[in-house]
Amino acid sequence: MISHKGLKHLAVAAFASTAVMMTGTAIGANQGSVGATSTGDLTITAAVPQRAKISYLDDIDLTTALSSWDGVNPVSGSDDLCVWSNSGGYNVTAAGNGTSNAFELSDGTNAIPYSVQWNDVSGSDAGAQAMTSGSALASQTGASSGATCSSGASLTARVIVTLGNSDLETAASGTYAGVLTLTVAPE
Numbered sequence: 001m002i003s004h005k006g007l008k009h010l011a012v013a014a015f016a017s018t019a020v021m022m023t024g025t026a027i028g029a030n031q032g033s034v035g036a037t038s039t040g041d042l043t044i045t046a047a048v049p050q051r052a053k054i055s056y057l058d059d060i061d062l063t064t065a066l067s068s069w070d071g072v073n074p075v076s077g078s079d080d081l082c083v084w085s086n087s088g089g090y091n092v093t094a095a096g097n098g099t100s101n102a103f104e105l106s107d108g109t110n111a112i113p114y115s116v117q118w119n120d121v122s123g124s125d126a127g128a129q130a131m132t133s134g135s136a137l138a139s140q141t142g143a144s145s146g147a148t149c150s151s152g153a154s155l156t157a158r159v160i161v162t163l164g165n166s167d168l169e170t171a172a173s174g175t176y177a178g179v180l181t182l183t184v185a186p187e
Contacts, residue, residue, distance in 0.1 A: 050186035052085040052143075054092075056152045057182070060161055069168060076162040080122035082149035083142070083157050089187040090143050091136040092118055094159075097179040101133045103161075105176035112171045115162045116180065122155040138187065 032038030060077040069075055083090055094116050098104030104111040117128035120142040129137055142156045149155065159182065 048086070050085070050087045052083065052087075052090050052184045052186040053147055054081065054083050054182055054184045055149060056080075056082045056155060060159075062161075062163065066163075066168075071169070072165060074162050074165050075168065076125075076160055078125065078158050078160040080155040080158050082144055082152065082155050083140070083184050084145075084147045084149060085143040085184070085186040086147075087186040088141065088143055090140050090184045091138040091187055092131075092140060092157075093134065093136040093183045093185075094118070094131045095133050095181045095183075097181070103133055103178070103180070105163075105178040107172070107174035107176045110172045110174065110176075112163060112167050112176055114167075114178070115164070117160040117162070119158040119160070120156075122158050124158065125160055128158065128160055136185070140187075 029042035030040050032040040058079050058081075060079050062075055062077045065075045065077060083092070094103070095101040096103035096114075096116075098106065098111060098113075103114045103116055105114060106112075116131040116133075117125070118131055118137055118140075119125065119128040120140045121127070131137060140157075144150075144154050144156050146154070159180070161180065
């Protein structure tokens with residue numbers, strides 16, 4: 001026969017066991033003991049996923065450059081922008097809005113192809129790499145250390161678009177436009 005005191009201890013043990021199961025107390029946590037003070041500790045974990053952001057993009061208008069086209073040299077324009085990655089590195093993929101994501105400008109009837117280059121630093125065309133629509137340029141390392149890129153003061157990359165001379169020679173006059181989509185992913 002269990003005494004009244006024994007029943008009381010069994011009830012307390014059952015309640016404590018149920019409370020631990022309901023609250024999901026971590027196995028690695030150290031529980032406090034009864035006393036004037038009681039101290040326990042627990043481990044906190046967080047798995048931070050890789051993230052990236054592209055920002056401070058501006059449209060590229062080649063109209064002024066085309067007004068002084070000499071009929072010999074290609075026409076280029078560029079945009080300095082910011083890439084942030086919490087892993088430090090990233091890859092970038094470009095896609096145009098032409099047929100099969102081709103890099104093309106269109107007037108609704110005619111198309112002019114353009115080429116795209118990417119530079120992992122801003123302010124310079126030197127060292128830029130040619131891009132192929134849908135193919136990632138890997139191992140880019142010039143990412144900003146802050147997601148806001150110091151409010152645009154720390155631009156980290158450059159995209160360059162070029163209209164080839166032979167394509168301009170055969171292009172019908174008109175107003176052409178296209179959309180270039182740039183996608184960055186952390187590495």
